Amino acid sequence: MFEEIVNSKPFLSRLQSGNEKAFEFLYEQVIENVVPVLRSQKFDDPEDACHDCWIELSESKCSDYDPSQGKLSSWTLAYVLNHARNVQKKRRRWRETSIDDRPDLAREDISAEENEGGEQEKARLLEQGRRRIGKRQYRLLWLSYGLGIKSSAIAKQFGTTSATIRKRISRARQRLRKEIERQRKDELRRRGKEPYGADSS
Amino acid sequence: MNYEDEVKNLMEQIRREREEEESLPPLVPPAFDSPHDLISFLRNRPVAKNVETTTLSSFLRRFRNSLGVSADDVAKALGFKPQDLKNLESNDCLPWTVSPQSTAAILSSYRLHVDALKFLVHNSYKIARVSQRLSDSGYAAQVMSAWISDVCMTLEANGEESLLS
Numbered sequence: 001m002f003e004e005i006v007n008s009k010p011f012l013s014r015l016q017s018g019n020e021k022a023f024e025f026l027y028e029q030v031i032e033n034v035v036p037v038l039r040s041q042k043f044d045d046p047e048d049a050c051h052d053c054w055i056e057l058s059e060s061k062c063s064d065y066d067p068s069q070g071k072l073s074s075w076t077l078a079y080v081l082n083h084a085r086n087v088q089k090k091r092r093r094w095r096e097t098s099i100d101d102r103p104d105l106a107r108e109d110i111s112a113e114e115n116e117g118g119e120q121e122k123a124r125l126l127e128q129g130r131r132r133i134g135k136r137q138y139r140l141l142w143l144s145y146g147l148g149i150k151s152s153a154i155a156k157q158f159g160t161t162s163a164t165i166r167k168r169i170s171r172a173r174q175r176l177r178k179e180i181e182r183q184r185k186d187e188l189r190r191r192g193k194e195p196y197g198a199d200s201s
Numbered sequence: 202m203n204y205e206d207e208v209k210n211l212m213e214q215i216r217r218e219r220e221e222e223e224s225l226p227p228l229v230p231p232a233f234d235s236p237h238d239l240i241s242f243l244r245n246r247p248v249a250k251n252v253e254t255t256t257l258s259s260f261l262r263r264f265r266n267s268l269g270v271s272a273d274d275v276a277k278a279l280g281f282k283p284q285d286l287k288n289l290e291s292n293d294c295l296p297w298t299v300s301p302q303s304t305a306a307i308l309s310s311y312r313l314h315v316d317a318l319k320f321l322v323h324n325s326y327k328i329a330r331v332s333q334r335l336s337d338s339g340y341a342a343q344v345m346s347a348w349i350s351d352v353c354m355t356l357e358a359n360g361e362e363s364l365l366s
Contacts, residue, residue, distance in 0.1 A: 023331065041216075045259070051328050055328070056254050069202075070203040078204050135234065157246065
């Protein structure tokens with residue numbers, strides 16, 4: 001039913017002319033057919049993603065759809081999947097902060113292949129950071145890398161200057177790295193492998 | 202790439218991302234030390250005038266989740282009824298059924314400009330209308346406009362010019 005009607009030419013021309021009934025039908029079909037797909041992919045709030053997309057589609061009147069590239073139903077599904085994926089990514093930005101852009105957080109003894117995308121390593125770093133560097137410094141790292149807020153905006157929140165915030169963030173990163181380095185050495189000691197150049201005292 | 206292939210690729214990417222995510226430790230946002238800490242954090246945020254295309258409920262829920270705080274904690278800290286925030290965050294509740302005073306308090310706390318509110322509420326109206334939750338959409342539109350005016354008046358009375366200008 002979804003395929004038959006939605007992919008028909010008359011339905012598309014009704015959508016592109018902004019016909020309300022056509023958009024109502026599209027909404028019903030998206031909720032009925034796309035929400036279960038999102039749910040099966042374990043997306044949070046699948047209805048929200050469908051609502052957001054339906055609002056965008058009703059405003060653009062599906063003008064981005066190109067019939068030569070395939071069916072309207074597939075395009076709609078791809079549109080919603082992309083949107084839901086982006087929302088989820090934004091939510092996970094804290095863990096997705098690339099340590100490749102932050103050499104002072106990156107470990108030296110890990111190859112590019114081992115740290116593909118930096119996912120495992122940065123997750124470990126940030127988890128340790130949360131436990132070890134204290135709430136204030138963690139808050140700054142969270143604001144800067146987790147929420148992507150510029151140092152000028154953070155400075156405004158804390159009633160100080162951008163330079164001070166940048167310095168504090170840099171200090172937090174240094175401390176985080178030190179803590180991680182210390183933990184790494186402890187781990188090596190535990191395994192009976194004294195790290196090269198380590199202080200034996 | 203045609204749309205069918207795009208869907209297949211997306212499903213594969215999503216599956217991979219899901220596997221990666223499941224292998225990571227749980228996401229723990231920083232908790233605020235005290236209600237005062239949360240208030241001062243929120244109060245000093247720049248005013249948000251342009252927001253993503255979504256409904257009011259979804260926007261408020263995503264915003265709060267990004268801070269890692271519960272609806273009860275926010276309501277307690279900011280001094281409004283938890284139920285009002287929960288209603289505004291719920292897809293099942295029409296925003297204009299929540300008291301304008303509570304809504305104005307939430308806008309003040311979240312530093313959300315009234316233009317953003319209008320945009321988000323209008324989107325909520327569109328979804329309520331298309332999902333057949335409005336028995337009389339014309340009347341609902343009138344109630345919504347009156348409610349927005351009440352929220353603006355409350356903000357004005359509270360001296361929140363930066364959210365109105």
